[in-house]
Amino acid sequence: MQETPFCLRVGNLLPYSMSESNTTDFTNPSTFILLGIPGLEMVHVWIAFPFCTMYLTAILGNFTILFTVKTERSLHGPMYYFLCMLAVTDLVISTSIVPKMLSIFWFNSREIDFSACLTQLYFIHCFSVMESGIFVAMAFDRYVAICYPLRHSTILTNSMVANIGLAVMLRSGLLALPFPFLVRQWPYCRTNIVPQPYCAHIAVVKLACTDTSVSSYYGLFVVFCVIGLDVIFIALSYTQILRAIFSLPTKDARVKTFGTCISHLCAILSFYIPNLFFSLMYRFGLNVPLHFHVLIANVYLLMPPMLNPIIYGVRTKQIRDRLLRLFTYKGT
Template identity: 75%
Template sequence: MSYFNATDFTNPSTFILIGIPGLEEAHVWISIPFCAMYVIALLGNFTILFIVKTESRLHEPMYYFLCMLAITDLVLATSVLPKMLSNFWFNSREIDFDACLTQMYFIHCFSAIESGILAAMALDRYVAICHPLRHSTILTNPSVAKIGLALLLRSSIVTLPYPLLTRRWPYCRTNIISEPYCVHIAVVKLACADTRVNSYYGLFVMFFVLGLDVISIAISYMQILRAIFSLPTKDARLKTFLTCASHLCAIVIFYIPSAFSSLIYRFGQNFPQHVQVLIAIMYLLLPPMLNPIIYGVKTKQIWSRLRWFVTRK
């Protein structure tokens, strides 16, 4: 039976993941850079976790948040890439309905966790630069653990309505998803019901959860910049600003593709569909791949420890 025939059903047992629409013939070649990015993400993030665990001097709030970011990136990439590569390599397009909803939940939940961690890291930079003498008393190990737990609970609860709402709708048009993975908007489009509540809730999450994280980051950096410009010398200002360089890069590679992808999904009907899908994939793959590289190269303690391991062997 052809994958591309619409069917009449209300509770599909499976969905069909098309992959990248219009580029099906090139899936094998397209999978090569995606596989390489996934391998780099795995090696990089596990390396970060190993270095922080084995180096007692790195047992500080900044590096604990970095470990949280690495774990989040590993889960986010792993929730997408294995199924996508099996589609590209083995034409394994079917995904169980419950598995699709589970994948959807993990993608949105850990994207929200990553956003919260970036906001927490901005808070860490603010305290370290604006209140350096109180940093160790404000951001203690128990407080860092509480922040991490709060971010996990917030994201888990806020994104839970995505699969719950999606499960309610009847699907009587088709079970074909024009994506390489299950994302909320793509699945809801297949429902033959009034799904405006899903759209409104998605906008709520984007503006009042991710938006609050962005506002928190912006406020932290406004205070940081005020503190930097009050320093007496240019060298001191530059040196202090460079301590935020890694975090600023992580913010850029996460929020810009994320915002661009969300806007295209909702308002970019004139964009070619394969472009939309490729941008969405980059949003999920670039942070896990680039974050450990950025922090490994720009953080002297991590870079020196990594060089020590390599030269020792």
């Protein structure tokens, strides 16, 4: 049973044919070979530049968010604490993937130790699940702020925010923990070539020469637990938020209140909507070349870490004003 295309976001790969890679005779290799983007090896050097630009933008943007929130006391509140958690998550996801990817594209460094492969796989899964959980926490913050504005500070205290953050971390860590253990237990006797630039659960499991249904079923379980529950909770939160907004007496009040949700909604859309795109491509784009699947999957995986700080930096007045004061002060 195949995992659903959402797993691309947590590091999985669309099906590929074993005939597209070389086979060899060995058992349980100590290293894997990452191909990068199969079929585009001749232009790897040039493909690396946009990926490097996306990574540098993500690093600069997310560190700017962290610095701004830390130095501006007026931003020491639940929404910005969750935003800092999102920034750290995006930094870990992009750093787990891009440095090795660039070493493949620029230096042809394709080998990765088996343990390092499992570590990369775990971090990609864990922090991708964590990002979805953080969006749920941010939706809860918006729900309390709009539906119970007078009780916001008493409901979302610092201890409550810390407990929510801890719950998000524990959920992601525990749900992702079986993935490397499942990968480690399978025998590998056909090939050690992974047709993409990073280790991914299904991409590695497909190299095993045994029945790996357990891995596929568990992957589906994680997808339904994470995406199913998280999207339902976010949808319920925004249903109540919209009801509260439409009950406001004036149009200006409705627009101003809804404006506080725009950044969060944009970040959610940039995270979840591509899942629908890949679902459609997975089901109806079977003739799409493998290199196109891999290339788009990598772009999509690195897009939220780059876009999130831009979205919040542009749309959040407090962050924008703090940055303007910082640069104005330095310029004088």
